[in-house]
Amino acid sequence: MISSRTLPSSPSKERILFILGVSTFVIFLTNLAVIAGTDYRDGIELLTIPQSLKHFGQHSKLTIHEDKDGLSYSGERAEGHPISQLVEKAAAEFKQYQDSRSKTFVEAIGKYRKKYGRHPPPGFDKWYRFARERNVYNIDDFDQIWDDLRPFWSIPPLELRKLVKGMLKEDSEKSGLAGITIEYGNIEVTGGNWRTDEFVKMLKVFVKELPNMQIAMNKLDQPRVIVEWERLQEHLEIEEKSRNIDKPATNGFSRNRELDECMSLPTAGWFDASGNPYMGLASKACPPDSYARNNMTMDPAAAEAKYKFPNSGGLISNFNISSDLCTVGPAIQDLHGMLLAPATIVATKKLVPVFSECKVNVNNDILFPANMYYSDDPRYTYNSESDIPWDDKRAIAFWRGITSGGHQTLDTWRRLHRHRFVQLANSTDLDNTKTRLTLPTLNSTVVPPAYAETKNWDPSLFSEKYTDVGFHELAWCIPDSKCGWLRSFLKEVNATALTDQFINKYLPDIDGHSFSGRWHSWLRSRSLGIKATIFREWHDSRLFAWQHFVPMDNRFDDFYSIITYFTGLGSREGGDGVYIPAHDSTGKRLAGQGREWAAKVLRKEDIEVYMFRLMLEYARLLDDRREMIGYGVNGKRVKEEEEKAKWVWPH
Numbered sequence: 001m002i003s004s005r006t007l008p009s010s011p012s013k014e015r016i017l018f019i020l021g022v023s024t025f026v027i028f029l030t031n032l033a034v035i036a037g038t039d040y041r042d043g044i045e046l047l048t049i050p051q052s053l054k055h056f057g058q059h060s061k062l063t064i065h066e067d068k069d070g071l072s073y074s075g076e077r078a079e080g081h082p083i084s085q086l087v088e089k090a091a092a093e094f095k096q097y098q099d100s101r102s103k104t105f106v107e108a109i110g111k112y113r114k115k116y117g118r119h120p121p122p123g124f125d126k127w128y129r130f131a132r133e134r135n136v137y138n139i140d141d142f143d144q145i146w147d148d149l150r151p152f153w154s155i156p157p158l159e160l161r162k163l164v165k166g167m168l169k170e171d172s173e174k175s176g177l178a179g180i181t182i183e184y185g186n187i188e189v190t191g192g193n194w195r196t197d198e199f200v201k202m203l204k205v206f207v208k209e210l211p212n213m214q215i216a217m218n219k220l221d222q223p224r225v226i227v228e229w230e231r232l233q234e235h236l237e238i239e240e241k242s243r244n245i246d247k248p249a250t251n252g253f254s255r256n257r258e259l260d261e262c263m264s265l266p267t268a269g270w271f272d273a274s275g276n277p278y279m280g281l282a283s284k285a286c287p288p289d290s291y292a293r294n295n296m297t298m299d300p301a302a303a304e305a306k307y308k309f310p311n312s313g314g315l316i317s318n319f320n321i322s323s324d325l326c327t328v329g330p331a332i333q334d335l336h337g338m339l340l341a342p343a344t345i346v347a348t349k350k351l352v353p354v355f356s357e358c359k360v361n362v363n364n365d366i367l368f369p370a371n372m373y374y375s376d377d378p379r380y381t382y383n384s385e386s387d388i389p390w391d392d393k394r395a396i397a398f399w400r401g402i403t404s405g406g407h408q409t410l411d412t413w414r415r416l417h418r419h420r421f422v423q424l425a426n427s428t429d430l431d432n433t434k435t436r437l438t439l440p441t442l443n444s445t446v447v448p449p450a451y452a453e454t455k456n457w458d459p460s461l462f463s464e465k466y467t468d469v470g471f472h473e474l475a476w477c478i479p480d481s482k483c484g485w486l487r488s489f490l491k492e493v494n495a496t497a498l499t500d501q502f503i504n505k506y507l508p509d510i511d512g513h514s515f516s517g518r519w520h521s522w523l524r525s526r527s528l529g530i531k532a533t534i535f536r537e538w539h540d541s542r543l544f545a546w547q548h549f550v551p552m553d554n555r556f557d558d559f560y561s562i563i564t565y566f567t568g569l570g571s572r573e574g575g576d577g578v579y580i581p582a583h584d585s586t587g588k589r590l591a592g593q594g595r596e597w598a599a600k601v602l603r604k605e606d607i608e609v610y611m612f613r614l615m616l617e618y619a620r621l622l623d624d625r626r627e628m629i630g631y632g633v634n635g636k637r638v639k640e641e642e643e644k645a646k647w648v649w650p651h
């Protein structure tokens with residue numbers, strides 16, 4: 001996330017620039033000129049037509065066939081495209097998700113006990129009311145909290161409290177942590193910054209229901225905790241053995257034993273690994289037989305089985321695995337700034353409770369909803385007034401950002417993810433570059449046409465017309481923080497305020513130093529979000545790839561397959577051999593589904609509901625009597641209240 005960068009050199013340049021960046025109108029005019037000045041039809045004849053791919057046989061020309069009814073395939077009817085199939089599959093999975101949610105309190109506590117083998121935490125009845133009052137959509141979907149906190153059940157409560165206190169005793173500037181102390185409903189902050197401001201705002205909503213406790217909050221962009229795999233299995237085993245739903249439990253927190261001054265406090269053992277390849281650390285947190293542990297890149301067939309749609313230009317079929325570093329880490333270790341040369345890594349291999357806004361799949365940080373999603377910062381917050389209907393938007397994939405993501409040197413910059421993306425969409429840079437594309441096959445017996453990938457397509461003309469991507473600031477290079485040397489390869493383009501970006505249909509979202517804080521805005525808008533990321537966030541399980549957004553590979557090699565699917569490419573009559581029918585209405589539908597869903601499950605209320613449950617679970621972990629407390633009864637009282645009040649679930 002760009003604004004939250006923590007390099008000491010130029011802390012708020014980005015922020016200022018965003019506020020100042022308002023020259024959209026000029027950019028808009030420029031783009032009109034670009035479009036008008038380029039006759040794409042003429043240009044398309046110059047496209048390289050693949051001749052030698054096995055799927056294309058001996059043919060050199062694509063013919064589009066008529067179906068049984070004598071109708072030719074065009075537009076939305078060409079459902080042979082893998083994206084159409086992925087969209088269909090996602091819709092079915094999403095429906096299942098919708099149909100399986102609990103509809104009563106009794107059902108919800110039953111599901112909780114069955115899934116986790118424990119009673120819900122004390123105050124769960126209050127939390128349930130709180131969530132229903134806020135019109136929560138899915139009362140069950142909080143597995144992330146459980147996954148994050150599970151290992152900590154292996155550490156006794158007193159030890160956990162000592163760990164937190166020990167971390168907060170260290171100099172906040174060095175540790176990169178802020179302390180949040182809750183005492184009798186009051187919140188006190190030590191070593192805070194803008195991140196703690198929002199955190200405290202979220203807590204205030206329900207703090208009166210929380211017992212006294214201390215929280216260590218990560219102030220850095222990057223995640224902090226990375227426990228080696230074998231060690232983590234030991235923690236998880238202890239947790240599993242401690243599960244119990246047969247013992248009675250008290251629905252309330254106890255007063256914990258005070259930590260007295262002379263207790264010796266443990267340290268977290270932070271070490272600085274900034275600038276080092278991250279997979280060196282990450283691979284040790286992966287299972288022994290994983291690709292990462294063996295530093296082995298997956299072969300394409302294995303990739304297809306795991307997370308790719310077969311023969312389709314690398315389209316993502318399993319978004320979860322596409323960011324699982326144990327699986328894809330070796331393949332992308334040189335293609336993402338955080339993995340190649342991260343700007344700030346202050347990490348520990350010891351299991352310590354640290355709250356972070358994002359992590360990669362092998363981290364043990366405890367996720368909380370990012371501050372940017374809760375704040376009203378205009379650089380990140382969606383405002384419907386500046387959005388326009390889909391049909392009025394430009395068919396352009398638009399991205400602006402700053403050169404964040406990792407240490408930029410003459411040696412590394414071409415491999416940093418943002419820089420790669422900017423180059424991939426730069427038509428000048430792409431001259432004579434071939435990339436992969438999903439095209440219909442030329443097999444005349446297959447109707448509708450099957451699609452396969454070609455690795456031999458020149459995207460430069462297409463990119464000139466359909467992409468507008470660039471850095472609005474080149475900064476933080478090494479050496480020369482003003483990036484003099486980088487300017488011979490890349491140039492700055494005008495900045496565009498967040499709200500002015502919605503004149504475009506397609507909005508790729510690319511990681512910065514960590515996750516991208518614009519993501520909720522992209523989802524809430526009438527534009528279509530296209531997401532590539534290695535980071536995990538609190539909301540992941542409620543967002544469905546190909547239903548609410550379009551997933552993109554971290555290598556970006558599917559970028560043109562994605563965009564051409566929506567915009568279409570070539571024409572049936574063109575005679576140039578390349579024709580992908582447009583799927584504009586699918587794009588419009590996905591954008592609308594994402595927008596509608598985000599308005600239901602990514603609201604501030606949803607963040608409060610998540611935080612409240614997270615805090616109850618965390619407070620129980622720290623409680624000296626944690627094995628004896630919890631919501632252990634059958635829920636009859638809440639059930640009666642629920643029936644009487646006739647609460648309804650959102651549709």
Ligand SMILES: *[C@@H]1O[C@H](CO)[C@@H](O)[C@H](O)[C@H]1NC(C)=O
Nearest residue numbers: 023026027028030493494495
């Ligand atoms: C960028 O903005 C400046 C100042 O508003 C303007 O003079 C310039 O023409 C713009 N450049 C482009 C490429 O839009």
Ligand SMILES: *[C@@H]1O[C@H](CO)[C@@H](O)[C@H](O)[C@H]1NC(C)=O
Nearest residue numbers: 277279280281283295296330
């Ligand atoms: C993995 O292998 C690559 C290529 O041999 C090497 O550069 C890299 O340092 C290795 N990474 C790890 C984590 O061993």
Ligand SMILES: *[C@@H]1O[C@H](CO)[C@@H](O)[C@H](O)[C@H]1NC(C)=O
Nearest residue numbers: 320321324326327361540541
């Ligand atoms: C994501 O994949 C991992 C295995 O790589 C699996 O353990 C986990 O349950 C998956 N999560 C979701 C939400 O599908």
Ligand SMILES: *[C@@H]1O[C@H](CO)[C@@H](O)[C@H](O)[C@H]1NC(C)=O
Nearest residue numbers: 054055056057443444445446
């Ligand atoms: C064309 O498709 C048919 C049916 O799937 C298949 O039997 C045939 O082998 C394919 N021909 C070529 C040239 O790929």
Ligand SMILES: *[C@@H]1O[C@H](CO)[C@@H](O)[C@H](O)[C@H]1NC(C)=O
Nearest residue numbers: 426428429470489490491493
């Ligand atoms: C696009 O690439 C060309 C050639 O490498 C380069 O001169 C230009 O600055 C790049 N444009 C942008 C916007 O980075």
